[in-house]
Structures are given as C-alpha cells and as structure tokens.
Amino acid sequence: MKFLNFIGIDMSRNWFDAHLLKSESSSRGVHEQFSNDKKGFRAFKKWLSKNKVNSLKQSLICMEHTGVYTVPLCRYLNSIKAIYTLIAGYEIKYSSGTRRGKTDKVDAKRIARYAFEKQDVIRMYDLPSPAIRSLRTLLSLRSRLMKATHAFKVSNQELQKFEKLEVMTVLDKASKSVIESIDNQQIEVKSAIKQLLKAHPSMQHNYELLLTVPGIGEIIALYLIVQTQNFVSFRKSRKFATFCGIAPFEESSGEDQALSAHVSHLANKKMKALLTNGAYSAIQHYPEFKAYFEKQIKKGKKEFSVINAIKNKMIHRAFAVINRGTKYMDNFAYKPAGL
DSSP states (O other), X not given: OOOSEEEEEEEOSSEEEEEEEETTEEEEEEEEEEESSHHHHHHHHHHHHHTTOOOGGGEEEEEEOOGGGGHXXXXXXXXXXXXXXXXXXXXXXXXXXXXXXOOHHHHHHHHHHHHHHTTTTOOOOOOOOHHHHHHHHHHHHHHHHHHHHHHHHHHHHHHTTTSOHHHHHHHHHHHXXXXXXXXXXXXXXXXXXXXXXXXXXXXXXXXXXXXTSTTOOHHHHHHHHHHTTTTTSOOOHHHHHHHHTOSOEEEOOTTSXXXXXXXXXXXXXXXXXXXXXXXXXXXXXXXXXXXXXXXXXXXXXXXXXXXXXHHHHHHHHHHHHHHHTSOOOOOOOOOOTTO
C-alpha cells in the first residue's frame, strides 16, 4: 500500500512532537507540538486537516515505542481508524545514518523520514487487548515487588558487618515487617493473574500448554503470552527468537573467513534473561537437556553457545504446542550409561 502522508511522532509523558511529510514533497515538512491527552489528540487531528491530510487511510503515522506513554494516543488512533505503527527506538536510530543533534522536533522529523523510506516493509501495529495490557501491568508490578524485597534483604546483610547490634535489631524488625507486607502483595498479584487467565479461556489454554514444555515455568509462560500478544503478533518461532536475541546469524565479508554464527545484542533483554534461567533449570530437571548439554560440552562447545541452543529449542517447542493446540510430548528415552 502506498501512502501520501507520513507523520512522525516523538512521544513523551506530557506532550508529543509531530512532523508531517508529504510524498510529493518529502524533503520538506511541517512540525507541531501537542499535549499528550484528549485535548491534544483532537488538536492533532485538526492540525492534520488544516495541512490537507484529508484521508487517514492514505496516511501512515509512525511512533517510537516508548511504553505506556504511547498507549493513550494509540487508543485514540484506533478510535478514528488511523493507520499507525510503533517502532523500536534502536531500529530508527540505526536506520538514520550519522546523527547530529537531538531534540524532540528533530526526532519527530527522523521518524517521519523513516516511515517514508520504509513504507513498503513496515508492519502495522496492533494495540494489545485490555487483557494482555492488564497481564503486562501485573507482571511489571510483580517484578517491582521482587526487587523491593531483594533490596531490603541485601541491604541488611551488608549492614550487619558495620552497624551495632542495637541498630541492626531495629533495621531487622522494620525490614521484616516491610518484607512480610510485600510478600502478601505478591500473593495478591498472583491471585489477580490467576483470575485474569480464568476470565480469558484462550490465554488460560495457551498458558497450560506452555507449562508442558521443558524449561518453561509459570513466569516464562506468562511473559511469552504478553510478548507475543497471546501468540497473535508472532506466528513463527524464528522471528520471536530473533526478537529475544537468541537466533544465531552468520557474518562474512569479501574474502574474509566467515565468522561463526552469533546472536545480536539487539534484543528484548527481559525475555532473554528469563529464557536463560529456564535453560539452566531444564538442564537440572530434564534428562534430555542434561544429556544434550553434557554431550555438546564434551565436543568442545562453549557453555553460552549450548545454553543458547537450548533456549532456541524451548522457543521452537513453545510455538509448536501452541500451533498444534496439544501438550508437549516427551519422546526422549533416557537410559543411564552402562544399561
């Protein structure tokens, strides 16, 4: 689909900068700033009309993905049936060439230029359902609560070496009370997640399927549902592995010897870390993965390379059970050595 208008938006908490490019005059454009609220959204739409953007179906709105700051505008754009997309910041950055200067106005122009140049390959954005957004929020809250608990425990352990006994008694008592309160809140969050899944059968069904895959526990399964929008935004395991930064890519140049395949540092770090934990867990609890790990290490493979391979196996199997709609079947017949 060919577009006539390209609107780049640089979003922040309280306002957003918009830059409009037209295909017939892509070297020039107009800029305006709006408040990040309903009043600003209406003003934005009037501004488009004033600049002769008569058809939203022929206009591509492109924003850098800045988390929750973009959600209100995305909802508004959905309501007026606008065509828009959210792009990761690093993707826009690496496509812009040498950058000189950085302001919200300049960034909005760069995003509009990106939309113009990439219009044939850009994938339109689907706003996650309310259920997915709620699950993401609950998982984010759980993560903050866990960090708070860890901070109190570590702080007390460090202070024990330097503070007097009477001071540590007060600190321990206060910390114990706070940690107990946080633990209760974590229980409430877990209950809320359980109720959310129960209210949405498709999410509950996929969650139960994922738990049958070796190495995938409750938290990894929940994050997989969030990051794939319940396996709607990602259909193929390879693309999701790339998103997580675990898909290996080869490199070669001219007559130089090709380097061994390696993963990219451009990744969803949270998902990658969770999968790493899951891979080590799989080695400890599943004979198949333990045998595979030991075999590859004996061959001289590096540990991080073998762990990455296990992470890929987990992702491919996760997508397989979702696509089939059936539980994972473990056909690995493990026999101890000597039998």
